[in-house]
Amino acid sequence: MTAPHPSATGTESRPALPRIAVVGSLNMDIVLRVPRAPGGGETVMAESLHHIPGGKGGNQAVACARQGARVHLLGRVGDDAHGAALRAALDADGIDHAGVQTDTEAPTGVACITVESTGENRIVVVGGANARFAIDADALDTALRGADGLLLQFEVPLPQVQAAAARARQAGCPVVLNPSPMQPIPDTLWRLVDTLVANEVEAALFADCEVRTPEDAAHAARLLRALGPERVVVTLGAAGAVACDGSGCRHHPGLRVQAVDTTAAGDTFLGALTVALARGESLDLAVQTGVRAAALCVTRPGAQPSIPTRAETAASPLPPDWSRIA
Numbered sequence: 243m244t245a246p247h248p249s250a251t252g253t254e255s256r257p258a259l260p261r262i263a264v265v266g267s268l269n270m271d272i273v274l275r276v277p278r279a280p281g282g283g284e285t286v287m288a289e290s291l292h293h294i295p296g297g298k299g300g301n302q303a304v305a306c307a308r309q310g311a312r313v314h315l316l317g318r319v320g321d322d323a324h325g326a327a328l329r330a331a332l333d334a335d336g337i338d339h340a341g342v343q344t345d346t347e348a349p350t351g352v353a354c355i356t357v358e359s360t361g362e363n364r365i366v367v368v369g370g371a372n373a374r375f376a377i378d379a380d381a382l383d384t385a386l387r388g389a390d391g392l393l394l395q396f397e398v399p400l401p402q403v404q405a406a407a408a409r410a411r412q413a414g415c416p417v418v419l420n421p422s423p424m425q426p427i428p429d430t431l432w433r434l435v436d437t438l439v440a441n442e443v444e445a446a447l448f449a450d451c452e453v454r455t456p457e458d459a460a461h462a463a464r465l466l467r468a469l470g471p472e473r474v475v476v477t478l479g480a481a482g483a484v485a486c487d488g489s490g491c492r493h494h495p496g497l498r499v500q501a502v503d504t505t506a507a508g509d510t511f512l513g514a515l516t517v518a519l520a521r522g523e524s525l526d527l528a529v530q531t532g533v534r535a536a537a538l539c540v541t542r543p544g545a546q547p548s549i550p551t552r553a554e555t556a557a558s559p560l561p562p563d564w565s566r567i568a
């Protein structure tokens with residue numbers, strides 16, 4: 243159950259496999275392909291309907307595993323067919339899900355997703371069992387033992403996210419936070435985060451400034467670094483990402499691709515970046531790997547099936563060089 247994804251091959255810069263703990267949501271995605279999303283009061287006919295494993299926690303765990311990490315996932319599913327299917331999907335990627343709880347009262351989380359012909363999506367999540375996730379201290383300690391990083395998002399209750407981050411900090415494990423879906427971050431949590439990865443909308447709201455350009459993103463990232471995280475990365479969709487740390491800010495341009503479905507692109511970026519950092523790569527190389535992996539993800543339909551392996555990422559085109567932002 244803990245073997246790396248079979249096709250997650252590539253040259254190792256460290257002998258040991260990186261170990262990543264993920265605490266987060268598992269959803270069954272109900273995906274409707276539509277020519278265009280309906281407006282208010284409007285009905286449109288879907289072209290297809292698929293059930294696809296998803297959820298930000300599950301997706302990020304899969305992204306880490308396919309980049310060659312050993313992954314422990316903590317979360318919660320219902321005692322139902324969706325929960326069983328999600329566990330089977332984790333097994334297929336060699337992810338240790340002993341820390342995924344089974345809720346006998348609440349159903350597995352579900353995400354209703356429309357995907358338009360442009361690849362753009364709209365997502366509504368019914369939290370279900372995710373909303374009742376509560377940290378099991380023993381399971382968390384097992385996941386954090388020897389871990390090179392803890393990856394967190396906001397689809398499970400905030401107090402649990404905060405408790406996991408605090409425990410990781412005590413254990414000396416770096417914390418990567420993806421504050422999505424967005425909600426206010428308490429000061430105490432800001433100070434526990436080593437690397438924050440936010441999209442342009444989240445960064446704008448947290449920093450209380452406009453984020454339209456890479457320069458705006460760098461400005462927002464500098465403001466957010468002052469709240470605690472050593473590194474802040476602002477993702478900009480097709481325009482790439484801006485990475486800021488103590489040595490300044492850089493813009494990493496995106497890759498031009500034909501978007502089929504943008505679902506899980508952010509999760510793919512997070513997983514690839516987290517594993518690269520765990521391997522000891524620089525922030526810029528880690529962001530570049532994230533940009534390449536996310537670009538591949540958007541060319542494929544669905545959440546977890548669209549996430550590339552390390553070998554696929556390494557074989558993909560390199561984006562244009564990154565540039566410093568004054």
Ligand code: RIB
Nearest residue numbers: 269296297298353506545
């Ligand atoms: O980030 C994409 C994910 O968001 C989807 O898989 C869906 O489950 C929602 O959680």
